[in-house]
Amino acid sequence: MYFLKRILFAIPLLLVISLIAFVLVRLTPGSPFDRERAPASPEIEQNLNAAYHVGEPVWKQYLRFYGLIWEKGEDGHWHHAAASFNISTKYRSHRISDIISQALPVSMTLGVLAFGVAMGIGLPLGFITAAQRGRWLDYAGGFLAILAVCVPGFVIGPLLVLIFAVKFHWLPVALWESPAHMVLPAFALGLFSAGKIARLFREGMLNAMQSEFVAAARAKGLSENILLLKHAVRTAVLPVVSLSGPMLADLLTGSFVIENIFQIPGIGVFFINSIINKDCAMTVDLALLYAILLIGLNLIVDFSYTLLDPRVKYE
Amino acid sequence: MQNEESRCLLKSVGAVVISSFFILGSSFLSGCLRDEPPADVTIINNAEPESLDPAIITGLPEFRIMLGLFEGLMRLDPKTAEPIPGLAQSCDISSDGCTYTFHLRTNLVWSTGEPIAADDVVYSWLRSADPATASDYAGLFFYLKNGEDFVTGKLKDPSLMGIHAPDKYTVRVELNHPTSFFLKLCTMPVMSVVPRQTIEKYGARWLMARPLPSCAPFELAYWRPNDKIRLVKNPRYWDAANTRSQTIDLLPVGSPDTALNLYENGQADIVLDRTLVPGELLDVLLKRPDFHPFDYLGSYFIRINVTKKPFDDPRVRQALALAIDKERIVTKITRAGEKAAPTLVPPWTANYDAPSGLGYDPALARKLLAEAGYPNGKGFPKFEYMFNGAAGGGDKIHQDIAIELQQMWRDNLGIQMVLRQVEWKVLLSSYSHLDYEIARSSWVGDYNDANTFLDCFLSDSGNNRTGWKNPRFDALIHEANEQKDLPKRAKLLEQAESLLVHDELPVIPIYYYVGLDYFDTNKIEGFYQNILDDHPLEYIGRTRRGSN
Numbered sequence: 001m002y003f004l005k006r007i008l009f010a011i012p013l014l015l016v017i018s019l020i021a022f023v024l025v026r027l028t029p030g031s032p033f034d035r036e037r038a039p040a041s042p043e044i045e046q047n048l049n050a051a052y053h054v055g056e057p058v059w060k061q062y063l064r065f066y067g068l069i070w071e072k073g074e075d076g077h078w079h080h081a082a083a084s085f086n087i088s089t090k091y092r093s094h095r096i097s098d099i100i101s102q103a104l105p106v107s108m109t110l111g112v113l114a115f116g117v118a119m120g121i122g123l124p125l126g127f128i129t130a131a132q133r134g135r136w137l138d139y140a141g142g143f144l145a146i147l148a149v150c151v152p153g154f155v156i157g158p159l160l161v162l163i164f165a166v167k168f169h170w171l172p173v174a175l176w177e178s179p180a181h182m183v184l185p186a187f188a189l190g191l192f193s194a195g196k197i198a199r200l201f202r203e204g205m206l207n208a209m210q211s212e213f214v215a216a217a218r219a220k221g222l223s224e225n226i227l228l229l230k231h232a233v234r235t236a237v238l239p240v241v242s243l244s245g246p247m248l249a250d251l252l253t254g255s256f257v258i259e260n261i262f263q264i265p266g267i268g269v270f271f272i273n274s275i276i277n278k279d280c281a282m283t284v285d286l287a288l289l290y291a292i293l294l295i296g297l298n299l300i301v302d303f304s305y306t307l308l309d310p311r312v313k314y315e
Numbered sequence: 316m317q318n319e320e321s322r323c324l325l326k327s328v329g330a331v332v333i334s335s336f337f338i339l340g341s342s343f344l345s346g347c348l349r350d351e352p353p354a355d356v357t358i359i360n361n362a363e364p365e366s367l368d369p370a371i372i373t374g375l376p377e378f379r380i381m382l383g384l385f386e387g388l389m390r391l392d393p394k395t396a397e398p399i400p401g402l403a404q405s406c407d408i409s410s411d412g413c414t415y416t417f418h419l420r421t422n423l424v425w426s427t428g429e430p431i432a433a434d435d436v437v438y439s440w441l442r443s444a445d446p447a448t449a450s451d452y453a454g455l456f457f458y459l460k461n462g463e464d465f466v467t468g469k470l471k472d473p474s475l476m477g478i479h480a481p482d483k484y485t486v487r488v489e490l491n492h493p494t495s496f497f498l499k500l501c502t503m504p505v506m507s508v509v510p511r512q513t514i515e516k517y518g519a520r521w522l523m524a525r526p527l528p529s530c531a532p533f534e535l536a537y538w539r540p541n542d543k544i545r546l547v548k549n550p551r552y553w554d555a556a557n558t559r560s561q562t563i564d565l566l567p568v569g570s571p572d573t574a575l576n577l578y579e580n581g582q583a584d585i586v587l588d589r590t591l592v593p594g595e596l597l598d599v600l601l602k603r604p605d606f607h608p609f610d611y612l613g614s615y616f617i618r619i620n621v622t623k624k625p626f627d628d629p630r631v632r633q634a635l636a637l638a639i640d641k642e643r644i645v646t647k648i649t650r651a652g653e654k655a656a657p658t659l660v661p662p663w664t665a666n667y668d669a670p671s672g673l674g675y676d677p678a679l680a681r682k683l684l685a686e687a688g689y690p691n692g693k694g695f696p697k698f699e700y701m702f703n704g705a706a707g708g709g710d711k712i713h714q715d716i717a718i719e720l721q722q723m724w725r726d727n728l729g730i731q732m733v734l735r736q737v738e739w740k741v742l743l744s745s746y747s748h749l750d751y752e753i754a755r756s757s758w759v760g761d762y763n764d765a766n767t768f769l770d771c772f773l774s775d776s777g778n779n780r781t782g783w784k785n786p787r788f789d790a791l792i793h794e795a796n797e798q799k800d801l802p803k804r805a806k807l808l809e810q811a812e813s814l815l816v817h818d819e820l821p822v823i824p825i826y827y828y829v830g831l832d833y834f835d836t837n838k839i840e841g842f843y844q845n846i847l848d849d850h851p852l853e854y855i856g857r858t859r860r861g862s863n
Contacts, residue, residue: 028740029740029741029744030738030740030741030743030744031740031744032740034740034743034744034747035373035451035743036743036758037373037451037452037778038451038747038777038778038780039449039451039453039454039777040450040451040452040453040454040455040466040777040778041454041463041466041467041777042455043446043466043467043468043776044446044449044450044451044453044466044467045449045777047446047447047449047468048449051447051633052450059463088366091363091365091366091540092365092366092368092371092519093365093366093367093368093520093522093523094523094540095520098523098539098540102539102540102542103540103541136844141754158572165580166576166579166580167578171580172580172582173573173576173577173579173580174568174573174576174577174582175577175582176542260569260570260573261570261572261573263566263568263569263570263573263577264575265539265540265541265542266541269541269569270540270541276738276739276740277740278740307381
C-alpha cells in the first residue's frame with residue numbers, strides 16, 4: 001500500500017516537472033528556428049513557426065504537448081490536434097521516440113557499467129580504509145577516493161585515453177562498437193561515484209563498528225572478519241544504498257562530457273543540445289525520463305532497505 | 316508466521332526486480348555489440364545532421380551527406396566546385412539569358428528502380444519553393460518567374476512558376492532576368508531531386524523509409540543518430556561505374572580532440588572542418604603533410620547595429636574599422652594562415668574584383684572619431700560587444716578576438732567596450748531583433764559568386780540584420796545580377812562592395828576563413844580541397860596502398 005501510494009503520487013509530480021521544464025525552455029530568449037541564415041521571407045518564418053506552433057501562448061503549447069487541444073479546421077468542424085511531445089524542432093526527420101529508443105539503451109548500458117565500476121571500486125576501497133583505519137592503507141585509500149571525487153570527468157577521460165589508448169594501444173580511443181570500447185568511458189564516468197561511495201562506506205563502517213550489536217558480537221568472540229563482513233556491512237551499506245538510487249539515475253541518463261569525449265551515441269548529448277537549441281519537446285521528454293528513473297530507483301532503494309534492515313517498516 | 320511469509324514474499328519480489336534489472340542491462344549490453352565490416356572510407360563530418368531533406372537543410376555537414384543521396388540537374392566538380400552536368404546531360408541557354416532548357420539523361424532511375432523523369436524535377440523544385448515546406452533556401456527560387464510570389468504565398472497556383480516539363484526528358488526554367496550564376500544555384504541541395512512516390516506515401520517521415528530511394532551515387536544503408544551514417548554504392552546511379560567506394564561511413568564527432576585521436580588511431584580516414592583541429596596543437600599540426608589548409612569561401616566580420624547611436628554615424632564605424640590591427644588577430648589568435656580581410660567577399664571568389672577596403676590606420680581613425688564629436692574617445696558611450704561562446708573548441712576564438720578588439724579600441728581610440736558572451740541562439744535572436752550594438756558574425760558562401768555575400772545586405776534582405784538601408788547599394792546589386800557581361804558585372808559588384816566596406820561599413824570584415832581538412836594522400840585519393848569545402852563522395856576512395 002505504501003509503495004502504491006508513492007507510485008500514484010509520482011503522477012502529479014511528473015506533471016509539475018514537465019510544466020516547469022516546458023515553461024523554462026519557452027521563456028529563454030530566441031526561437032528554435034533562429035539560424036545564421038534568415039528565411040527567404042517573413043512568410044516562410046511564419047509558416048515554420050505555425051507548423052510547430054512556436055508563436056502560440058505558452059499555456060496552449062503546453063496543452064498541445066499532451067494532445068489536449070481541439071481546433072476548428074477549415075471545414076468548420078472541431079478536430080483533435082496531434083500531441084507535440086514526439087516532435088523535435090531540431091532533428092526534424094526523426095521522432096523523439098526514435099532518438100530515445102536508440103540512444104537510451106546506450107546511456108543505460110554505460111550507466112550500468114559505470115555503476116558497476118563505482119561499486120566495484122568504491123565498496124572495497126571504503127571497506128579497506130575502514131578496516132585499516134589509522135594505517136597507511138587508510139591514508140592511501142582516502143587520498144585516492146578524494147582524488148576521484150575532485151578530478152572532473154573531462155580531465156579523467158582524456159587522461160585515460162592518453163594512457164591506455166594513445167600510448168599503449170590497449171583500448172580504443174572512442175566510439176561505441178564493442179565491449180572494449182566501453183571500458184574507458186565506464187571508468188571515466190564511474191570513478192567520481194567510486195570516490196563518493198568509498199568515503200561514505202568508510203564512514204558507515206566506522207559508525208557500525210562502534211555500535212552496540214557489533215560490540216556484543218565481538219564480546220561473543222567472533223573473528224574480526226566475520227564481524228565486519230557479516231554484521232557491520234549490513235548497517236554500513238545503508239547510506240550507500242540511499243545514495244545509489246539518485247546516483248544510478250544520474251548515470252543511466254548519460255553524461256554529456258563523457259559521451260562527447262568518447263563520441264558515444266547516448267542520450268546525454270541530446271539532452272544538452274535540446275536545451276541549447278530550444279528543442280522544447282525533447283527537453284521535456286528527457287527531463288521526464290530522468291524524473292521517472294529517479295523516482296523508480298528511489299522506490300527500489302526504499303524497498304531494499306526492508307531487505308537489509310529488519311527494523312525498517314513502511315506504513 | 317504471517318509476517319515471516321510477507322517478508323519472504325517481499326524478498327522474492329525484490330530478488331526478481333533486481334535480477335530483471337541486470338537481465339535488462341545485459342540485453343542492452345548485447346544490443347550494443349555490432350558485428351559489421353568497416354567501411355571503405357570513414358569520414359568525420361562534424362555535427363549530427365538535423366535532417367537529410369534537401370529542401371530544409373542549411374548546414375554544411377548535411378549538404379555533404381545529401382550530395383551522396385540526392386542529385387540535381389547540375390552537380391559540383393570536385394576540384395573547382397564549379398557546376399558540371401548532373402541529372403541533366405546538357406543545358407541550352409536562350410540568347411536573352413532568361414530561359415534554361417535542361418535535357419535529362421534518358422537512363423535515370425531511382426535506386427529502387429523507378430524511372431526519373433522531368434516531372435520529378437518540377438515536383439522537387441515546387442516542393443522546395445512551397446511555403447508549407449518552409450525551406451530556408453527557398454529564396455533561391457526568387458530568380459524564377461513568379462518564384463517570389465509563389466514562395467511568399469501570394470501565388471497559389473504552382474503551375475505559374477517558371478519551371479515546366481514540356482516532355483519526359485526536358486525541364487524548362489524561366490528566369491525573371493539573366494542570372495549569370497544560375498547554373499551554380501542548380502547545384503544547391505534545395506534544387507535536388509527527391510522521390511515523390513516516397514514522400515507521398517510517408518509524408519514527413521519519408522526519410523525513415525527503407526530502402527530510401529536515391530538518385531545519386533550512394534544509398535542510405537542506415538542512419539544511427541549521433542553515431543554513424545553509412546552510405547553504400549547505388550548501382551543504379553547513371554555514373555555508378557565511376558563511384559570509387561562501396562561503403563562510406565560518416566561520423567558526427569563534435570570534439571576536436573576525439574576527432575584527432577580517431578584519425579591518429581586509424582579509425583577515421585578524413586576529418587573535415589577547421590573546428591575539428593585542436594587549437595592548442597595548431598602550430599604543430601599545420602607542419603604535417605596530412606593537414607591541408609585551403610582558401611575557403613567564408614569571412615569573419617563584425618556586425619554593427621546602425622540604428623543605435625553613436626553607430627549611426629559612418630565616421631564612427633570607419634574609425635572602429637581603421638583602429639583594428641587585423642594582421643595581429645590572424646597572427647596571434649587564429650594562426651591557421653587566415654588572411655586579414657579588407658573586404659567582405661574573399662578575393663578568390665569567381666568573376667570578381669575586390670575593392671580596396673580600409674586598412675589599419677589608428678591616426679586616421681582618431682581623426683574621424685574626433686570629427687564625429689568624440690576626440691580621443693571623450694564622451695563616447697560605453698557599448699557592448701556580443702559574441703557566442705561554448706566550452707572549449709573553436710568557439711573560444713570569439714572570446715579571444717573580443718578581448719583583442721576591446722584592447723585595440725581602448726588603446727587606439729580611448730573608447731570603452733564591455734564584452735557580453737551569450738548562447739548561440741540568443742545571439743541569433745539578437746541579430747534578428749536588432750537587439751545588439753556590435754556583435755561578431757560570419758558568413759560562408761553557398762555558391763562561388765560574390766552575390767552570395769553581397770545580397771545579404773540588400774535593404775529588404777532578412778540576412779541584413781544591421782538596420783542598414785542604402786538604395787544605391789540595392790540598385791548596384793540588382794543591376795549587377797541582371798548583367799550578362801561578366802567584367803561589367805564584376806565592376807558593379809566592386810562598386811557595391813566599396814559602399815559596404817569602405818564608405819558605410821555596417822560590417823567590418825576581419826579575416827577570410829581558411830579551411831582545414833586532414834587526410835593522408837598516400838591512402839586516400841579523389842578528395843580535393845575547393846573553396847566551398849564540398850566533396851562529392853563518389854570520387855573519394857582508397858589508394859592501392861591505402862587498401863592494404
